[in-house]
Amino acid sequence: MANATTTAKISVQDVRKTFQLKNKEFVALERVNLDIADNEFVTVVGPSGCGKSTLMNILGGLEEATAGQALVDGRNVSGPGPERGVIFQQYALFPWLTVRKNVEFGLKVAGVNAKDRRERAEHFIDMVGLGQFADALPKMLSGGMKQRCAIARAYAVNPSILLMDEPFGALDALTRVKLQEQLLDTWNREKRTVMFITHDVDEAVFLANRVVVMAARPGRIHEVIDVDLPYPRTEEVRLSPEFAELRNRVWHAVYHQ
Numbered sequence: 001m002a003n004a005t006t007t008a009k010i011s012v013q014d015v016r017k018t019f020q021l022k023n024k025e026f027v028a029l030e031r032v033n034l035d036i037a038d039n040e041f042v043t044v045v046g047p048s049g050c051g052k053s054t055l056m057n058i059l060g061g062l063e064e065a066t067a068g069q070a071l072v073d074g075r076n077v078s079g080p081g082p083e084r085g086v087i088f089q090q091y092a093l094f095p096w097l098t099v100r101k102n103v104e105f106g107l108k109v110a111g112v113n114a115k116d117r118r119e120r121a122e123h124f125i126d127m128v129g130l131g132q133f134a135d136a137l138p139k140m141l142s143g144g145m146k147q148r149c150a151i152a153r154a155y156a157v158n159p160s161i162l163l164m165d166e167p168f169g170a171l172d173a174l175t176r177v178k179l180q181e182q183l184l185d186t187w188n189r190e191k192r193t194v195m196f197i198t199h200d201v202d203e204a205v206f207l208a209n210r211v212v213v214m215a216a217r218p219g220r221i222h223e224v225i226d227v228d229l230p231y232p233r234t235e236e237v238r239l240s241p242e243f244a245e246l247r248n249r250v251w252h253a254v255y256h257q
């Protein structure tokens, strides 16, 4: 049944998550409240173990909150759904399928016919700049290219929400910056609601409309910082004093909790 208490695209209400360890309870998330608007780009940053992945897994329907609720489009999350695309740090591509087949996979599962599948896959493969590699197997791709393929695959099934858990965490700094720009470029053209987890403060500020800073023991939201920087986020933006000031604020919130 629809829950009418929110108009937010994503609404996390008083979420608590505990894990049972041997004979004691471990509190991974405590009183987490967060609303994310339609087409908003929110980044989540915080120290290791503060519950970032747990929060994302609850929204992805991979874990269940112990108390409170997670709503998407006003409805309680119960399990994964096609309106939520999930991208993890490790490139979850099928190694025996080409880039094209990987991107087409979700469409095939959804029963899209071969011609439409091919067209849609082509569109998103081009969008992430992998046109020349459509028929390559994942093992022929660099880390950055694999992650671009994962992004194309997530976009292809047309989810209105992208949940990304440190997707660029394993990449070198330069590839990372390029993928950040490309992701924003994609988001500008095909708006989605994005929750993007990172432990990189620069990345958190560069991408976001808002940065959610979490704290650990227990995992909770420490501070939410608005990023009033214009899009497109060019190199000029990245090097601006306003960016530096926001980065310092977020840095301070993360490291002096």
Ligand SMILES: Nc1ncnc2c1ncn2[C@@H]1O[C@H](COP(=O)(O)OP(=O)(O)O)[C@@H](O)[C@H]1O
Pocket (backbone or CB within 6 Å): 019, 020, 026, 028, 046, 047, 048, 049, 050, 051, 052, 053, 054, 055, 219
């Ligand atoms: N399935 C689980 N069982 C027990 N503890 C867990 C489980 N999943 C996560 N945790 C613990 O919950 C805390 C938060 O984990 P996680 O959400 O992965 O943090 P983050 O992504 O911010 O690094 C960590 O201390 C972790 O060890």
Ligand SMILES: [Mg+2]
Pocket (backbone or CB within 6 Å): 052, 053, 054
């Ligand atoms: Mg994590």
